[in-house]
Each structure stands twice: as structure tokens, then as C-alpha cells.
Amino acid sequence: MLEMRWHSRAGQGAVTGAKGLADVVAKTGKEVQAFAFYGSAKRGAAMTAYNRIDDKPILNHEKFMRPDYVLVIDPALAYIADITANEKESTKYIITTHLPKEELINQIPKLKGKEVYVVDCIKISLDTIGRAIPNTPMLGALMKVSGMFDLEYFQNAMKSVLSKFPQKIIDANMAAIERAYNEVK
Amino acid sequence: MAEKYELQEVEVWDGNMAAAHAFRQAQIDVVAAYPITPSTPIVQNYSKFLADGYVDGEFVMVESEHSAMSACLAAGAAGGRVATATSSQGFALMVEVLYQASGMRVPVVLHVVNRALASPLNVNGDHSDMYLGRDAGWINLCSFNPQEAYDLTLMAFKIGEDLNVRLPVMVHQDGFISSHTAQNVRPLQDEDAYKFIGDYKEVDPMLDFSRPVTYGAQTEEDWHFEHKAKQHKALMESVSVIDDVFKEFEKLTGRKYNRVEKYMMDDAEVAIVALGTTVESAEVAAKELREKEGIKAGVVGLRVLRPFPLEELKDALKNVKAVACLDRSAPGGTLGMLFNEVSAAMYHSENRPVINNYIYGLGGRDMTIENLKEIFKEAKANADAGKLTTPLQQFSGLRGPKLAFF
Numbered sequence: 230m231l232e233m234r235w236h237s238r239a240g241q242g243a244v245t246g247a248k249g250l251a252d253v254v255a256k257t258g259k260e261v262q263a264f265a266f267y268g269s270a271k272r273g274a275a276m277t278a279y280n281r282i283d284d285k286p287i288l289n290h291e292k293f294m295r296p297d298y299v300l301v302i303d304p305a306l307a308y309i310a311d312i313t314a315n316e317k318e319s320t321k322y323i324i325t326t327h328l329p330k331e332e333l334i335n336q337i338p339k340l341k342g343k344e345v346y347v348v349d350c351i352k353i354s355l356d357t358i359g360r361a362i363p364n365t366p367m368l369g370a371l372m373k374v375s376g377m378f379d380l381e382y383f384q385n386a387m388k389s390v391l392s393k394f395p396q397k398i399i400d401a402n403m404a405a406i407e408r409a410y411n412e413v414k
Numbered sequence: 415m416a417e418k419y420e421l422q423e424v425e426v427w428d429g430n431m432a433a434a435h436a437f438r439q440a441q442i443d444v445v446a447a448y449p450i451t452p453s454t455p456i457v458q459n460y461s462k463f464l465a466d467g468y469v470d471g472e473f474v475m476v477e478s479e480h481s482a483m484s485a486c487l488a489a490g491a492a493g494g495r496v497a498t499a500t501s502s503q504g505f506a507l508m509v510e511v512l513y514q515a516s517g518m519r520v521p522v523v524l525h526v527v528n529r530a531l532a533s534p535l536n537v538n539g540d541h542s543d544m545y546l547g548r549d550a551g552w553i554n555l556c557s558f559n560p561q562e563a564y565d566l567t568l569m570a571f572k573i574g575e576d577l578n579v580r581l582p583v584m585v586h587q588d589g590f591i592s593s594h595t596a597q598n599v600r601p602l603q604d605e606d607a608y609k610f611i612g613d614y615k616e617v618d619p620m621l622d623f624s625r626p627v628t629y630g631a632q633t634e635e636d637w638h639f640e641h642k643a644k645q646h647k648a649l650m651e652s653v654s655v656i657d658d659v660f661k662e663f664e665k666l667t668g669r670k671y672n673r674v675e676k677y678m679m680d681d682a683e684v685a686i687v688a689l690g691t692t693v694e695s696a697e698v699a700a701k702e703l704r705e706k707e708g709i710k711a712g713v714v715g716l717r718v719l720r721p722f723p724l725e726e727l728k729d730a731l732k733n734v735k736a737v738a739c740l741d742r743s744a745p746g747g748t749l750g751m752l753f754n755e756v757s758a759a760m761y762h763s764e765n766r767p768v769i770n771n772y773i774y775g776l777g778g779r780d781m782t783i784e785n786l787k788e789i790f791k792e793a794k795a796n797a798d799a800g801k802l803t804t805p806l807q808q809f810s811g812l813r814g815p816k817l818a819f820f
Binding site for chain 2: 247248252255256260261262263264267286287288289290292293
């Protein structure tokens with residue numbers, strides 16, 4: 230079982246990202262689960278979304294999770310959200326930031342000694358999609374870090390997930406995924 | 415003619431989307447709805463299907479849930495297939511009309527996305543609404559995940575509309591934990607789903623002007639009791655149709671449903687009895703306890719809450735030494751409903767296990783695998799002692815020291 234937690238602000242697309250990932254993974258024959266904590270979510274409020282992936286049907290419906298990956302798609306949440314909650318020794322962090330990795334870790338001491346990757350999903354989405362929707366770039370970075378799928382396979386799978394959108398938007402998302410895949414460190 | 419919807423063999427749907435597609439495939443004549451969290455996306459998706467040409471029926475936007483159920487009831491009496499969805503406060507507002515629907519024997523299908531009842535206001539999942547409506551004379555089907563929310567919604571039409579049943583049917587799924595959780599769902603193609611349900615069979619339609627009929631007539635002490643007895647008998651006897659529909663569905667899909675679902679019960683010494691998504695989580699906990707601690711744990715899930723499967727439950731629990739009954743609804747001054755029903759079932763059984771009660775998960779409080787394991791371990795202690803080692807009723811997952819809630 231592979232488990233992931235997204236830290237996002239309502240409106241940034243974490244739920245869409247988690248469901249998009251579930252869609253892609255399900256096409257490979259795996260069982261998936263994607264859900265979120267809503268509460269009385271308002272646009273901009275901090276929230277979390279979750280993915281579970283397994284080879285057999287997923288029966289676990291608890292919200293509690295010890296994540297294998299923590300995906301932070303809003304730069305400020307790395308500071309104010311409890312992003313290391315219920316972590317394991319092997320938990321990997323992919324964090325959206327404009328800062329170099331060392332500087333980010335210096336500013337957030339609890340990340341010292343952890344496996345941390347950084348990528349600027351906000352800038353990438355502004356450059357490619359034209360709006361601060363950092364979810365698809367984060368998926369590109371996740372593909373690189375996890376090695377789950379190679380870039381081309383993942384892009385093709387995401388094309389069908391996004392098929393209801395105009396070609397221009399699909400192309401922009403493909404560019405965002407590719408940039409994040411190449412830029413995550 | 416509605417357009418055919420392109421469906422993959424495996425879709426990733428949340429429980430709401432799954433229920434909305436089941437509604438679409440049933441070719442319902444009238445859906446009347448008033449949205450409420452967390453069931454809103456069912457009618458929202460359905461209205462989008464309608465706008466996109468995938469639905470031929472009428473969609474009526476009304477001003478309240480009382481009106482939604484009234485409109486469904488009226489359209490059903492007029493002679494059409496009807497359905498709606500709701501949750502929580504909306505369900506509470508429907509209650510008056512729920513009794514009308516079952517009394518008039520109109521087979522409305524109501525998809526209930528279970529949510530807590532205020533006060534305090536809470537949008538998250540528990541079974542308060544399910545428990546509020548359990549004596550309304552409806553058939554109650556319970557799903558444990560999005561796939562089952564889809565399957566049972568299709569089956570609800572076929573069961574309720576059967577000429578030997580003609581009763582309204584509720585399908586339940588857990589708010590958010592199932593309704594907003596996307597999982598693999600394997601849907602039927604449109605034509606197969608509709609063929610399975612079949613055409614709606616009219617009974618005394620009010621729109622048949624050549625044969626005028628009355629619905630909802632008044633009866634006092636002269637005939638009211640006989641009407642209610644007949645209605646109760648129909649509900650109790652619906653089990654044969656429910657079993658037949660489950661069998662037919664299994665032939666079509668390979669997915670087997672039982673009125674009482676059993677997991678690892680063959681040699682179980684202790685069992686949890688539960689409803690909803692907790693049934694599946696309890697399976698995970700039982701499996702871990704068997705592998706790591708050698709506790710022979712099993713799980714019994716109620717697929718059909720009404721008519722209550724007394725005999726099947728008795729059979730499922732015939733060999734266990736201790737049973738924990740888990741109720742996700744505030745008990746309101748007594749023991750939980752499942753505790754009462756299970757105790758009643760076991761009282762006349764040869765096996766007399768130690769039974770205790772847990773209230774859990776109110777207002778969406780997480781039911782963790784650890785909580786479930788703890789409950790199994792307490793049941794094991796009861797089994798070993800042959801008597802209660804715990805209070806009869808406890809609160810699982812409550813903040814603070816044990817039983818500190820007052």
C-alpha cells in the first residue's frame with residue numbers, strides 16, 4: 230500500500246490532483262482511493278487531500294494515515310501546516326517553493342534530516358497555465374521522485390483524464406508536468 | 415431518446431458520482447430534489463446529465479426536502495419511476511412524507527448520504543439520519559463503499575418496484591467517507607443496467623383516468639391497523655425478492671451480495687457487527703489481529719437493515735463467544751440500535767455470546783484501525799472471561815480519558 234498526503238489551500242486543485250492521480254493509476258490495473266478533509270472549507274483555507282494505492286481492493290476507510298509521500302502545493306503551508314504529522318522514517322517530502330532546498334530546510338528545522346525535494350509549482354503553473362494551479366506540476370515532480378511512471382506514459386494518461394478541457398489547456402498542463410519533472414531537485 | 419454515456423470498464427468515481435450514474439441508467443421518470451451536503455453532487459451530476467442529453471426524464475427543482483419527497487410520491491402515484499437523494503436535516507424534513515410513501519406503497523428510491531443531525535451543526539458522516547428513518551416502513555439497503563453505492567442503487571429500483579414488494583427503498587452510504595472518496599468502480603454499460611432493472615410496472619396509476627383511484631385515504635380504528643399489518647407483512651416478505659435480485663445481480667456482474675455479510679466468520683471467536691464503511695475497516699483490523707496476535711476476529715456487516723435479518727444474523731453469530739455492536743449514532747438515552755437488535759436476535763439462539771455496545775464516529779470522527787483493534791481486544795477479554803469485563807456501553811474514539819464524556 231502506497232499512501233500520500235497533499236497539503237493545499239482550497240481552490241488550488243489538490244482534490245482534482247489526487248483524483249487525477251487515482252484515475253491514471255487505476256488505468257494500470259491498481260486499486261485506488263482519493264479523498265480530502267473538507268470541514269467548512271472556504272477558498273484559501275488550508276486543507277489536506279489523500280491518496281491510497283494498492284494491488285488489492287482498498288478496504289481501509291480510516292482518515293488516519295502514515296504517508297509515504299507528503300506533497301505541499303502551497304509555499305506558505307510548509308511553514309504553518311503540520312506537514313510532518315504522522316510521518317515515517319521513510320516519508321518523502323515534495324514541497325513547492327521558490328527557495329533553494331537548503332534555505333527552505335534552514336527555515337523549517339523540522340525538515341532537517343528528511344528526504345526533501347523542492348520544485349516551484351506556483352511559478353511553473355503561472356508560466357505555463359497562466360494561473361496559480363500547482364496540482365499538475367506537483368504530479369510531474371512526483372513522477373520524477375517516485376519513478377511511478379515515466380514522463381511520456383504519465384503525460385499520455387493525463388491527456389485522457391483532462392480530455393474534457395480545450396486542447397490549449399491540455400497542452401499547457403503537459404508543459405507544466407514536463408517542467409516540474411525536469412526541475413524538481 | 416437519451417444518449418448513451420461512454421463508460422470505461424473501470425471508472426474512478428466517488429460514491430456520489432456512482433449513485434448519480436445509477437440514477438441516470440435507471441431512466442427515472444421524475445427526480446425531484448433539493449440539494450444538501452454531502453448528497454448534493456448526486457442531484458447536481460444528475461442535472462448535468464440531463465442538460466447534456468443523457469437523461470429523458472423530468473428533473474424538478476423544489477423548495478425543500480419535504481416538497482422533494484412529496485413530488486416524488488405524487489409522481490410515483492401518478493404512475494412513474496421516481497427517485498431522489500438527501501442527507502441529514504433534509505432527511506429529517508422528509509420524514510413525514512417517508513411514512514406516507516410506504517403507507518401508500520409507492521416505490522420511491524431514496525439515496526441517503528448519511529450525515530450527522532444538528533445540533534451542533536455538522537456536515538460530516540454518521541448514521542443519525544439512517545436511524546431516524548429506520549421505522550418508516552422502507553426497505554433499507556446499506557453500502558460500504560462507492561461500488562456498492564452504485565450496485566445497490568440499481569438493485570433498489572428492481573426490489574422496490576417488484577409487484578410482490580411495492581415498497582419504497584433507501585440506499586445508504588457514508589457521507590464523505592464513501593460519498594466523496596473516489597475509488598475503482600466497475601459500472602455496467604447503460605443498456606445492461608437498464609435491462610437488469612427493467613421497465614417500470616404501473617400499479618393503480620392515477621393518470622389512468624378510465625380507472626380512477628385514491629391514494630392516502632383516511633382510515634381510523636376500523637381499518638388502519640389492518641393496513642399497517644399488511645404493510646409490515648409486505649416488508650417482512652420482501653426478503654425473498656431481495657435475495658432473488660441479489661442472485662440475479664451476481665449472475666450479471668459476479669458481485670455477490672447477502673442480507674448479512676460475513677468476513678472471516680467461519681472460525682471467529684469474537685466479532686464486530688457494524689454498518690457502512692466501518693465494516694470494511696473492521697475487516698482490515700480483524701485480518702491484522704489474526705496475523706499478528708492470533709485473535710480469531712471476524713466481522714458481520716448488515717447489508718439490509720430493514721427488513722431486519724434476525725435469522726441470518728443469528729446464524730452468522732452462532733459460534734462466537736463475544737460480539738461488539740458498533741453504532742454510529744447518538745443513542746439518545748439508551749443502548750445503540752445495533753446492540754438492541756443483535757441482542758434480540760441472540761436471546762433466542764442456542765449460542766449466547768457476551769454482547770457489548772460502542773458508540774463511535776459521531777459527526778465524522780475518524781474510526782481508525784487502532785480503535786477497531788482495541789474493540790476486538792476487549793471482545794476477546796469478554797470471550798475469555800465468559801462475561802462482561804467492560805461497561806455495557808462505551809464511546810470509542812472520544813477525546814479524553816475513557817468514559818470522561820460526562
